Amino acid sequence: MKKRILALVMAMTMMITGSIGCGTDKQETKTAEETVTLNIAYQYGLAYAPLIIAKEQQLIETAYKEATGKDVTVVWNQMNSGADINTGIASGNLDVGFMGIAPAITGVVKNVGYKIFTNLSGQEHCMMTNDSSITSFDDVINSENQIALVNVGSIQHIILAKALHENGYDAHALDSNLVVMKHPDGMAALESGSVSCHVTSSPYIYMEREKDNLYEIEEVTNAWTKDNSFIVGVASESLYENNKEVYDALSEGISDAIDYLNSNTEEAAALTCEFNGNSLEDELTYLQAGNYTIETNGVYELAAFMKETGFIEELPASYSDFVFENVTGD
Amino acid sequence: MLKRKDQIYAIFVRIIFIIAVLCIWEYVARQELFGERSNLIFPTLEMIGSAFIRNFTVGYAGISFWAYIANSMKLLIIGLAIGIAASFILSGLSMVSKGFYHIFNLVVSIFDLLPGVALLPVIIIIFGIKEEVIVFLVVHAVLWPMSRNVLDGFLAVPKIYVEAGMNMGLNSFSLLGGVYLPAAMSYIVSGLKVGWARAWRGLLSAEMIFGIATCPGIGMFINQMRTNMNNAEMYATLVVIIIIGLVVQYGILTPIENCTVKKWGMTK
Amino acid sequence: MTNKILQINNLTMIYENNPEENAVIKNMNLTVDRNEFLCILGASGCGKTTLLRCIAGFEKYSGEIKVNGERKALPGTDRIMVFQDFNQLFPWKTVEKNIQYPLKKQGIKDKAKLKQLSDEALAKVKLTGYGHYYPYQLSGGMKQRVAIAKALALKPEIILMDEPFAALDAMTRNKLQSELLNISIEEDCTIIFITHNIQEAIVLGTRIMVLDKGGEIVIDEKNSIARPVSPASKGYGELWERLHSALYKNA
Numbered sequence: 001m002k003k004r005i006l007a008l009v010m011a012m013t014m015m016i017t018g019s020i021g022c023g024t025d026k027q028e029t030k031t032a033e034e035t036v037t038l039n040i041a042y043q044y045g046l047a048y049a050p051l052i053i054a055k056e057q058q059l060i061e062t063a064y065k066e067a068t069g070k071d072v073t074v075v076w077n078q079m080n081s082g083a084d085i086n087t088g089i090a091s092g093n094l095d096v097g098f099m100g101i102a103p104a105i106t107g108v109v110k111n112v113g114y115k116i117f118t119n120l121s122g123q124e125h126c127m128m129t130n131d132s133s134i135t136s137f138d139d140v141i142n143s144e145n146q147i148a149l150v151n152v153g154s155i156q157h158i159i160l161a162k163a164l165h166e167n168g169y170d171a172h173a174l175d176s177n178l179v180v181m182k183h184p185d186g187m188a189a190l191e192s193g194s195v196s197c198h199v200t201s202s203p204y205i206y207m208e209r210e211k212d213n214l215y216e217i218e219e220v221t222n223a224w225t226k227d228n229s230f231i232v233g234v235a236s237e238s239l240y241e242n243n244k245e246v247y248d249a250l251s252e253g254i255s256d257a258i259d260y261l262n263s264n265t266e267e268a269a270a271l272t273c274e275f276n277g278n279s280l281e282d283e284l285t286y287l288q289a290g291n292y293t294i295e296t297n298g299v300y301e302l303a304a305f306m307k308e309t310g311f312i313e314e315l316p317a318s319y320s321d322f323v324f325e326n327v328t329g330d
Numbered sequence: 331m332l333k334r335k336d337q338i339y340a341i342f343v344r345i346i347f348i349i350a351v352l353c354i355w356e357y358v359a360r361q362e363l364f365g366e367r368s369n370l371i372f373p374t375l376e377m378i379g380s381a382f383i384r385n386f387t388v389g390y391a392g393i394s395f396w397a398y399i400a401n402s403m404k405l406l407i408i409g410l411a412i413g414i415a416a417s418f419i420l421s422g423l424s425m426v427s428k429g430f431y432h433i434f435n436l437v438v439s440i441f442d443l444l445p446g447v448a449l450l451p452v453i454i455i456i457f458g459i460k461e462e463v464i465v466f467l468v469v470h471a472v473l474w475p476m477s478r479n480v481l482d483g484f485l486a487v488p489k490i491y492v493e494a495g496m497n498m499g500l501n502s503f504s505l506l507g508g509v510y511l512p513a514a515m516s517y518i519v520s521g522l523k524v525g526w527a528r529a530w531r532g533l534l535s536a537e538m539i540f541g542i543a544t545c546p547g548i549g550m551f552i553n554q555m556r557t558n559m560n561n562a563e564m565y566a567t568l569v570v571i572i573i574i575g576l577v578v579q580y581g582i583l584t585p586i587e588n589c590t591v592k593k594w595g596m597t598k
Numbered sequence: 599m600t601n602k603i604l605q606i607n608n609l610t611m612i613y614e615n616n617p618e619e620n621a622v623i624k625n626m627n628l629t630v631d632r633n634e635f636l637c638i639l640g641a642s643g644c645g646k647t648t649l650l651r652c653i654a655g656f657e658k659y660s661g662e663i664k665v666n667g668e669r670k671a672l673p674g675t676d677r678i679m680v681f682q683d684f685n686q687l688f689p690w691k692t693v694e695k696n697i698q699y700p701l702k703k704q705g706i707k708d709k710a711k712l713k714q715l716s717d718e719a720l721a722k723v724k725l726t727g728y729g730h731y732y733p734y735q736l737s738g739g740m741k742q743r744v745a746i747a748k749a750l751a752l753k754p755e756i757i758l759m760d761e762p763f764a765a766l767d768a769m770t771r772n773k774l775q776s777e778l779l780n781i782s783i784e785e786d787c788t789i790i791f792i793t794h795n796i797q798e799a800i801v802l803g804t805r806i807m808v809l810d811k812g813g814e815i816v817i818d819e820k821n822s823i824a825r826p827v828s829p830a831s832k833g834y835g836e837l838w839e840r841l842h843s844a845l846y847k848n849a
Contacts (some may be wrong), residue, residue, distance in 0.1 A: 083556045090559075092365035103557065110559040113367045146459050152541065152550070153557045179459045180541035180550070188451060194458045238366070490683050493656055496673040498700035508699075512690040594689045595734025 036064075036246055037073045038239075040096040041085045044078060045276070046202050046286050047121045047231040048098060050257040051076075052272045057260070060253030067252075068245050081151070086112050095239045096250060100155040101229045102311075105303045108234075108322050109312045116299065116323040117235040117247070118254050122228055122291035123202045125159050127220040130213060131196050137164060137219065141173050145196035148179045148186035153311060155230065156199040158302070161309055163223035171309040190214065201230070203278065203286050226291040228298040229329070240324055251326060258292045296329030373562040381562035382569060390554055390563075393546060399570070402547035405461060406533050409468025413529065414522070416469070417476035418511075425484050425510060426502050435481065442474035446532050447539055461545045464536045471532030476525040483517025484510050516591045523583055530575060603755055603788050604630040604653070608661035609813070611648055622648045623813035626661075630756075635782050635789045637803030637821075639796065639845060645813040646792045650758045653790070654679045665755050675704060678749040682761040684741045687733040687748075693720070694729035697748045704752070719751035720744075722781055739770040746778065750785065759791045763798070775801055779826065796841050800834065801827045808844045817844045 038060065042051045054060060055076050064072040077094070079085050082103025088094035090112045098120055099107075107114060127147070134140060140147070149156040157178070161171040179195055183204050190198040190208065198208065199220060208214050224230075233254060240247050261268040265287055273283035300319040307315035316322065319330055356375050362368035369377065385395040424431035446467040457463050487510055495509035511518075537549025548567060555564040591597050606628040612621045622645040630636055640646040651657045655673035663670055665677065680686070687696045697716040706712055720726055723743035733741055742762050749757045763771045779802055782789055793799055799806050800821065808817040817840065823833045 081557075083559070086559055087371055087556075087561075090365075090367040090371045092367075106557070106559055110370065111367070112370060112559060146542075148459070151557060152543075152554050176543050178541075178543040180543075180553070181539070185451060185454070189454055189459060192455055194454050488685065490681055490686050491688065493654075493673075493679070494681075494686050494688070496656070497654065497675070497677075497679050498703050499673070499675050500703065504703075508703075509688070512688065515690065590690070594732055596689055 035071050035073055036243065037075060038096065038246055038250065039075050039077065039094045040098075041077045041079045041088055041094050042098040043080070043082075043085075046283075046290060047123050049268065049272045049276070049287060049290070050120060050254060050261050050292055051098060052275050053260055053268055054253050054257035056271055057257070059256045059260075060249050063252040063256065064246060064249035067249060072246055072249065082107075086110075089114050089234070089236050092236075092238075094236075095246075096233060096235050098231055098233050101232055101299060101302060102153065102155040102158050102306070104232050104234050105299070105306060105322070106153070106312060109303075109314055109316065113238070114234040114236045115240070115321075116232045116296065116327060117240075117251055118233040118294045118327060119229050119296040119329060120231040120233055120254070120258070120292070120294075122226040122230045122293070122297070124205055124221065124226045124289070125156060125199065125201045125224055125230075126205050126209075127160065127163075127197050127199045127217040128190060128205070128208045128214045129197045129217060130190055130193055130215075132213075132215055134196065134215070134217070136217070137167060137169055137173070140177060140197065141169065143177070145177060146179045146194075147174060147177045147197040147199060148181050148189050148195045149199040150183055150186070151180055152178065155224075156201065158306060158311060159224040160199050160220060161311075162302075162305055163220045165305070165309065166223055167219050202290060203276075203282075206286060206289070224298075224302075226289075228302075229296045232296065232299075235324070255294050258294055261287065261292050294328075296323065296327060298330065299323070300330060370559065371561055373565060377562040378565045378569065381560070382566035385563055385566050385570070390551060395551065395567075395570075398546055398548050398551045399574075401545045402533060402537065402549070403574075405464045405545070405547065406468055406529060409465045409533070410472055410526070410529050412465070413469040413472030413525065414476060417473050417480050417521075417525075421477055421480040421484060422506050422510075424481060425506060431481075434477070438474050438477050438481070441470070442478060444470075446470045447535060450536075450540060459542065461542060463540060464533065464542075464545075464547070467536040468529050468533050472525040472529040475528055476521045479517045479521025479524065480514065483514025483521070486517065487513040512590075515594070516596050519583070519587050519591055522586070523579075526578060526583065527575075530571075530578075534571065601632050602629050603632045603634075603666060604628070604790075605664040605667070606653075606661070607664075609649075609652060609659055609663065610661055611645070611652055611657060611659040611813075621812060623652070623659075626813045626815070628815070630788065630790065632788055633786065635791065635802055635804045636807065637791045637793060637799035637805070638807045638809060639794060639799050639841060640792075640809035641794065641845060644809045644811055646809050647760055649809075649813060650679070650760050650790065650792055653677055653756070654758055675700060675752050676755040678752055678754040678757055680742070680745045680749055680757065680759045680762045682764050684738045684765065685733075686745050687741055689733050691732075692729065693725070693731050693733070693736070693744050696733070696744060697751050700748065700752055715751050716747075719747035722750055722785075723747040724777065737770075739766055739774060742766070742774065743777075746781070750781070750787070754787075756788045756790060759789060761792050761794070764793070764795075771798075776826070778802060783825075794845075796838055796845070797829075799841065800837055806837075806841065808841060810844075816847075817841065 042048050060074050061072055064070065079088070082099035085094065085097035085099050086103060086107045089097055104116060134145065149160070151157065160174060164173055165171040181189065183200050186195070186198045186200060187204050187208060189195045200208070209216065235247060235250065266284060269280055269284040269287050273280045276283060278286065299322055303312070303315060303322065306312045352375060359369065359372050359374040364372045389395050420434055424434045449470065453463050453466050457466060491509050491513050492505065495505050500508050534549040537547040538553045541550040541553065548571065552564055552567050555567060606626060609623055609626040610621055611623040612618060626649070638646050648657065652659045653663055654677050655670055670677070691699060694716045697719050698712045701712055701715055716729060717726070720729060723746055725740065725743055725747065728736070728740070736744070745762070763774050766774065775798060791802060800823065803821050806817070806819060806821050807815055810816045823831050823837065827834065
């Protein structure tokens with residue numbers, strides 16, 4: 001009996017290690033195949049609008065075809081958070097990801113194995129309150145007032161910390177007031193009075209600003225503007241080193257998409273409004289309010305702030321540790 | 331004598347199994363089978379072990395991991411207590427009143443299907459952003475499966491016990507406590523097992539989605555570790571979750587089972 | 599205290615949703631004296647179990663059932679039922695606690711007193727020393743003895759026995775019959791005992807009844823055979839024949 005159990009365990013062990021072995025074999029044969037596959041992860045929202053254009057107009061495929069005469073298969077995966085995308089790239093299942101600047105900095109520092117290959121967009125962020133008596137941080141710090149935002153360590157959290165820091169408060173002075181919930185839930189909680197404040201980004205800030213009974217705390221708005229990097233694209237180092245042609249096509253495709261959005265905003269809005277669930281009119285307003293550019297702004301400054309306030313443990317030596325050579329900005 | 335031998339055998343195969351799983355884990359981690367960054371997403375046992383210690387000694391953002399565990403356990407225990415008590419009271423009332431039984435049966439069937447997280451917006455409107463929201467989700471997780479088991483258990487009580495009880499002069503409520511409750515014990519014990527597991531998972535997922543900084547729990551800790559790519563710490567937290575689960579299983583539920591249905595010869 | 603411990607007048611029992619002509623018991627009249635051991639014989643479906651359940655208070659009926667001249671509609675400890683099913687003991691209580699529990703419910707709180715009562719009852723059914731066993735550790739015959747001990751301990755007006763030995767093997771059955779006979783002689787108790795075994799009725803009963811469809815009493819007579827009864831006893835053969843032909847007259 002015991003012997004049989006032991007044999008079973010051995011067999012299981014061999015099966016599992018065997019199947020893992022097979023998995024790696026398959027990957028090797030895949031790269032050797034004729035057509036190249038590019039796995040891209042992105043998230044939902046207005047800030048990702050250029051990606052819908054690149055996807056619908058097949059801009060990456062076109063750029064690759066023009067440069068090499070060969071085909072590339074682009075697989076677009078919609079994912080839920082920067083953390084998921086980080087894991088996906090670290091495991092080699094994803095080549096490219098688009099995420100907030102904060103998880104991207106965390107990923108570079110944690111050595112996930114990628115760098116920023118392009119900036120994608122900048123948006124306004126702000127803190128809205130439903131209590132007219134709240135006019136500055138003093139009214140919230142050490143109070144019972146709760147602040148909804150999307151996650152601890154998210155870009156919204158770091159912007160809040162930065163606003164506090166710049167106005168002479170401890171960056172973590174409001175940490176004990178935070179409540180973590182998704183953007184739409186946060187907006188609902190703010191409107192129903194369940195929380196006092198909501199730190200959010202577009203398009204929710206536009207909707208919240210339209211309400212007469214909601215007020216904006218300007219310090220947060222000014223801490224990180226739409227000229228600063230919000231969403232960036234990251235590419236794995238192995239893609240950059242081993243598949244430079246695909247990498248170049250990727251950079252070109254995204255750059256083309258951003259150019260298209262900026263020069264033909266109305267056509268772009270017609271293309272993206274359906275995906276974002278907005279009316280054409282609203283989508284156009286939102287796209288015009290955003291800042292879509294491939295040039296980064298404030299990445300190293302933000303990383304230095306994150307190090308100073310304990311959001312990351314180490315700070316790489318220079319801007320070039322965060323981005324590939326082709327990226328402009330700071 | 332034979333029983334003791336069986337127990338030793340059971341422990342022996344389990345230890346072999348655990349060692350085998352750990353060996354496979356370590357092999358995969360050391361061989362870096364998940365590519366170049368394998369250790370970042372699939373850390374070695376040593377890395378997880380030191381992260382385990384770091385969780386307790388350093389914690390995160392100035393808060394000890396003990397505080398996270400204490401917060402979670404507090405909400406869990408309150409939720410479990412309310413859920414279990416309510417399931418007994420409501421199932422008991424169902425046995426006393428036919429009309430109540432029909433309504434409650436429907437309510438259990440409906441609410442057992444609803445994932446607690448889907449109810450979150452409604453619960454927030456009712457309770458506001460408070461710890462009570464998570465307690466409510468734990469109650470929701472445990473109440474319906476527990477009630478289903480208790481109800482089924484009550485309905486499955488052999489008629490002869492009820493008649494013997496009535497013969498002794500027991501009436502509705504003393505019959506409930508004196509006959510229905512002990513006679514349904516095997517259903518109640520399995521209800522406790524299911525209810526406990528659902529509550530524990532419900533708590534963690536609620537905390538992962540809905541985090542209150544004033545009462546940070548284990549689920550929130552996992553979420554923070556994931557956001558920061560501290561995967562070794564995250565796996566170490568999963569180990570803690572497993573340990574707590576096993577302690578409850580073997581420290582509380584199994585003794586309850588041994589002291590009741592096993593002792594009474596009511597298991598098949 | 600009247601000598602007539604049980605009086606049944608005009609008892610009719612119809613199960614729910616059944617027409618009147620399907621009455622299980624129709625207009626039954628019956629009187630039982632104190633200390634009688636009444637054995638009721640009858641084919642399946644003659645209403646003998648229903649009669650017992652009506653007396654116990656488990657069924658809704660028309661007519662009246664009086665114990666010591668008092669009308670009874672609900673179950674009570676003055677009429678204790680011993681079922682055929684071995685699983686009538688609570689499995690979550692030890693033998694001793696099974697006997698003590700109804701006594702406790704009767705208001706006896708003193709632990710020493712309870713212990714004494716349960717020990718006495720167990721001694722009567724020859725199960726001294728089995729107090730700490732759980733029911734699942736006992737054989738079928740032992741469980742039935744405990745059920746009888748439980749009934750005796752309560753000192754009810756009437757013990758109602760619904761074929762308590764029917765599921766036992768022949769040897770155990772004979773043994774339990776003679777034990778029950780001794781108990782019924784030594785104890786001050788009235789027993790109504792249902793069986794479809796003629797031998798059992800003759801051995802145990804001081805009075806024997808045969809019921810036909812609708813609870814019609816076709817034979818009701820004192821058992822005059824000298825106890826202890828054996829097949830060789832005088833009059834055994836004639837009585838057996840009479841009961842047998844009454845039982846099987848329709849077959």
